[in-house]
Amino acid sequence: MEPLTPRTMPALRPSLSLSVGFALLVCGGLFALNLTQTASADASAQQLAITLAETTFGNYDNRALVRSAHPNLLSARPASSLASDVTTLAQRLGSLISIDSIRGAAKVPLLPLGGRASTASYSLDLQFDSAPATLFISMTREEDGWLVTDFTVDSQLLYQ
DSSP, X not given: OOOOOTTTOTTHHHHHHHHHHHHHHHHHHHHHHHHHHHHHHHHHHHHHHHHHHIIIIISOOOHHHHHHBOHHHHHHSOHHHHHHHXXXXXXXXXXXXXXXXXXXXXXXXXXXXXXXXXXXXXXXXXXXXXXXXXXXXXXXXXXXXXXXXXXXXXXXXXXX
């Protein structure tokens, strides 16, 4: 029996090349789709982070935050606790003057298998009457959209 070599299997070569080419095309398509989904997810999560900062600290109204809170956040910090935190921040920091910058990104799994959800984390530099502060906000994307899993404010003024 003659050993298998490319010369003894000429009919398999084109189909192998076609299969490899198709696999590369599928991988490239998945990667391009993931880039598009990540950009869209990042834009919507970033907009929610900015809206929550403006609503929560511009009006000192925690209702939008409570509506957007993940059940795990609400079990760790009930709505009444979030309201108390917002009131304390209002007393210490004063009115929100501006949102100076936002950093962070959304992460979208290439293949959302095994329950891996899209996530996003941002830090927003905020300027208040009394002092600057940084808002750290983390979110996860579920069927209803983005839900806040962490919402923390840090400012030197809060340590005094």
